[in-house]
Amino acid sequence: MNGFWEQFTFYALAVLVLGSALMVVTLRNIVHCAFFLIMAFLGVAGLFVLLYAEFIAGVQVLIYVGAITVLILFAIMLTQKVLGVRLKQNNTLSPLGVVAGVSFFALVGAITFGSAGNLFGVHGEPTIAPRITTIAESLLGNGSYVLPFEIASLLLLVAMVGAIVIAREKDQ
Amino acid sequence: MQSSTFSQWLLTLIIFLPLFGAIAILFLPKDKANPVKWLATIVSFVVLVLCVALFTGFDSTATGMQFDVSAPWIPSIGVSYHLGVDGLSMPLIALTGLLTFISVLYSWIINERPKEYFAFFLLLETGMMGTFCALDFFLFYTFWEISLVPMYFLIGIWGGPRREYAAIKFFLYTLVGSVAMLLAILALYFNYTDPVTGKHTFDILTLIAAQHAKPLLGLAATLSFWAFYLAFAIKVPAFPFHTWLPDAHVEAPTAGSVILAGVLLKMGTYGLVRFNLALFPLQSAEFAWVIALVGIIAIIYGSMVAMAQSDLKKLVAYSSVGHMGFVMLGIAAAAAPIVPDSQATREILINAKVTALNGATLQMVNHGLITGALFLLVGVLYERTHHRNIDGFGGLWKRVPVYGAMLVYISLASLGLPGLSGFVGEFLALLGSFAIFKLGTALSVIGIVVTAAYFLWMLQRILLGPLNERYKDLLDMNAVEKWCLAPLMLLIFILGIYPAPVLDPVNTAMNHLVRDVMGLF
């Protein structure tokens, strides 16, 4: 991939992600927000592809776009009675939120540029393209993250059970 | 002769039998008065019998403590259960037994909350007996305070219109003195260390001996002396601490007055002789003039004030102040330093000191009998007429001859007529005191005249003259009242003629005190 297309793709995806994210945080209609969230997730998946992480991108699309967003949409539907379309969606803290966001960005920017483009001592583009087998080995191979992996799966199970318990209607 | 077991347990029985009686009364049903009264009467009678046994079993020639019991109680701080009697306390114990029995008998007229009343009365007896028997300061102080509480309630519950005021005044006043005494006891306690065990002790006899071997010195001794003095002077009550007495007497129920005047006041003078004289002979000698002055003032002042009273009970109360003045004077004479000169030899002066103390002790007993009887008589009159204003009577003798004769008899005994016991105590106290304090004793004779004056004036206004028409239906003494007074009157007569049965043990004890205990200093 040459430099121009790479840059073009990056900036396009960046605009997509950031624009969608801005929509998510500013729109009043929560359903629209959810759809913009899908756009943002897809943009991020694109970025993952750009970074040679196809597996992750796939996961991103499957889980975020496919599962989480659907889940959110279901939640929205279940709580629809109070979802006035024209309701004010920002609370009194929104100015502080702006300040917080801007300050965070400024901080990270300051760090980034303060290191004179030499953050973490990374120069240039790596030449190795990671393969999917590398990830599999890291996750499941010898001396790898097998235990955390198993724990994560357990966590999921627990979360699922917990969610069911919490969301279940109490039968009285 | 008493068996040894009996004599060992005698004092304990005398002290604690009333306590058990009081507890037993608490278990009796509340709504029936008669079982309570019977139980109290029987218990106090048994105690009286035991007191008589004590009296007859007492060896009046032996010095030192008799019937003594000693057992460790709280050994870690040197407290022991130590009881014993000598010639000073024995007559007072007998007096307590007698007066309590008579008071209980007279109190059959009490119908308001009889259960508590008689329980308190018996508890009071325990306190008084214990005070006279205790030979351990801890024990003594305990009993001293125990005797205070029932009296407070007797006045405060069964008293007259101003009973709360009187009861609180009585209680607080006495307590002030007690606290001072407690400090002095602690001073003595910490001053003595057993050479063998290195422990302190509350044992009175040990402390008296210790005061001889290694006395408290200087300011500590003076302060301790005055602390003891304060406690006992308030109890006596000596001028100027006497004003609780008229209030307490006026408000107290009759039997309470009898015990108050008959026994509780004696606890003060008993303490002065037992503790001030024996523990602090040097300080006593130094301040004897103060005690004498207080005694003389009490004699004159008390009788003068009594003369101005229009309340019969107040009159008797102030007469107590005057009579206890003789006791104080006698004690002061015994305490005073002696200066043999050409006029009097040392032996005569020491005999005079013993005489004064004998008189003082005898006066305690006699005052108990006489004033007890007087309060009973006042109570009898109050019971019938519901007032005590001396000027509100008149000519009663014609209507109630027995009562009149008894009142005259007791009044004459109180004003010190020879042949009746009041005379012997007063006479001996003055006889002994005169050798020591010539001018003071001569002055106090004024009190004798004034005493005669107010008693005669009282008799005149109550018994003599034309009969007050309001009382033309007044009833004479009933049988119970007569039998309450008869033993007192008989004793007053016997002790007036032949005081030796009481005086012999007293003399032995006082001779021992003056010569052997105080004389060592």
Added chain:
Amino acid sequence: MSSGLLEYAWLIPVVPFIAFLIIVFCGHRLRNASAYVAIGGMAGAFLLAFPCFLVMARGAQPISHNFHWITLGNARIDLGYQVDSLTAVMLMVVTFIGSLIFIYSSGYMEGDPGYHRFFAYLSLFACAMLLLVLANNFVMLYAGWEGVGLCSYLLIGFWFEKPSAMRAAKKAFLVTRTGDCGLALGIFLLYSKTGSVSFEPIFSAAREHPHEIVFTIAALLIFFGAVGKSAQFPLHVWLPDAMEGPTPVSALIHAATMVAAGVYLVARSYALFEAGGEHSIALQVVAWIGVITAFMAATIAVAQNDIKRVLAYSTISQLGFMMLGLGVGGYTAGVFHLMTHAFFKALLFLGSGSVIHGFHHEQDMMKMGGLKKVMPYTFATYFIGYLALAGVPPFAGFWSKDEILHHAMMHNFPIFLLGAAAAFLTAFYMTRQMCLVFAGQQRDTHIHAHESPAVMTVPLMVLALFSALIGLVGATGHSFHHFVHFGEEAPAPFSVPVALVSLFVAGAGIGLGWSLYGKKPLARPEDDPLLRLGKLYTFLENKWYFDEVYDKIVIQPLLWITRTLSRFDQKVIDGAVNLVGILTIIFSRLHQLFDLYIVDGMVNLVGIVTRKIGVTGRYLQTGLVQGYLLVVYLGVVVLVVWQLYAAK
């Protein structure tokens, strides 16, 4: 008769005492029989005393018996009785006159509701008086002394419904008790000197150390007691008032026996008085007090119209004579006069009682007159008594009074003159009384006088007989003097010039009296020639204003003091106590405030501050989760910045 009889002398007071007890406990059942019990008791005492007297008169040794009473210190105090000649005389006088008066009383008190009470008192009195006389120590003497005082009190106030009687009784008791205190102090002083209360050791000590001032002081103190009891100046005021009692009481107690106890006491303790020598201060005081009393009382007696009051003042006066006799060294004379006086004064009192009884209890002489015809026996006996008192030989009074005057003249001339004046006045007022009562016509004719019954007149006659003759005991052969003075020889008591002088003053008094009242008996009270004395008469009639002065300087101040002290006690002393109480309460209130606002305030302040902080700080708890998140974020930022820049 053996002297062994003396061993039973202690029974003498016991017998009347038993009578007393019987009457007290059974009197209401005995009623009038109680008189017989009392008389029996007294007669029994007399029967016991009479042999003692005879034995002593034959010259038996005096006896003294002790028993152990009490022990004081290491010293035994023994009490006991003694019989010597002085005691024997007194025993005789008391029991004999007592018996007669008891008999007389049974008639005089007839029908009184307090009949048995009266005889109970009388018996008790007899017991106390005999105890006093028999005592061989000061304690028993003092007991008897107070005992007779008590009986005197009870008997004066016998009719206690009468306010005047009860006041008189109280006065008598208090005044004599004032004197008794002197006696008591004297005893105390002697005890502090000798360590004993018995006569024998004390008197021998006084004889051994005659110049010790202690004994003089003791003698004066004892004399003060005698002054009270024997109604001497200035404590004589009680005796005239004591006439409120029944007349036999006046005769027995306030004429013959009890009032003589003072004289007996001085005689008994003569060793103390003599300790300073024949002219000792003590004796001087006794003599002067005696003569002043004799003179003063005689002047007062002149101006009294109450038949008993005249006799009362006369008694005071005669007691003064006795003291005078003792004071001028006439020991025997004093005691002799005591004895004779007891007889004729008892006679006079009983006679006046008979007059009063017959005159329906009216005592004012101005209403009497001419009773000679109505009451012949009374008149005759009274007349003998009159002669004896006025000092006409050979009746009793002459001999004893003459002796006293004789001693006085040898001893101290001014005293003799005053004494003679008193004797003159005695003769005068007695004549006045005789004439007013018995001569002329009855002035108040509403009263029907009558003679008294035999039970009253017979004792009068017996007494009259003795009054007439008893003086001769002293006159012939000095046996009496020898007898009472412990066998010592008294100086010759009889001298013709003195006898003439005393005869002369008696005659002058009688003559003056006769010329004023006898020749022409008074028809109306207003005719009394004494009224011409004007102010002097008023002064005498009011008894030298003694009562008023005492009231002003003793009684009222005393009452004032007692009231003031009582107020002082209530306001100041009790006030101080209450003030302490109030101050304590105030103090505790202050403490409470301090506790409430300062101590508790601190605690509360901590609480309040915490609460304020909480109240303020809770606004941080907005409940807005995002706000908390912001804070967390802020913390993260701070940490990062610190990590980046500060921690380098």
Added chain:
Amino acid sequence: MITVNHYVLLSAALFAIGIYGVVARRNAVGVLMCVELMLNAVNINMIAFARYVTPARVTGQVFAVFIITVAAAEVAIGLALVINLYRNMNKINVDEVNLMKW
């Protein structure tokens, strides 16, 4: 050329937007969505560093997998809570759910 700095800045911007959303949104579901945005920002960083720093070992990707897992769990629980909240209180605006307010 696209360097790691670009990715860092992009992720920072996304994260900042997420912060704003988390702080400012009233709707609880909205808040959860913003949290997801922030997690995505983190994931971008992870992948970018994996790509540029440890291209051979792909540790970042492994972590991204874990983060996604956790995010799934978190969303499941979070939405369950929201539904529970709605059911009990009939409201899902977080500023209205203020039982813990003073």
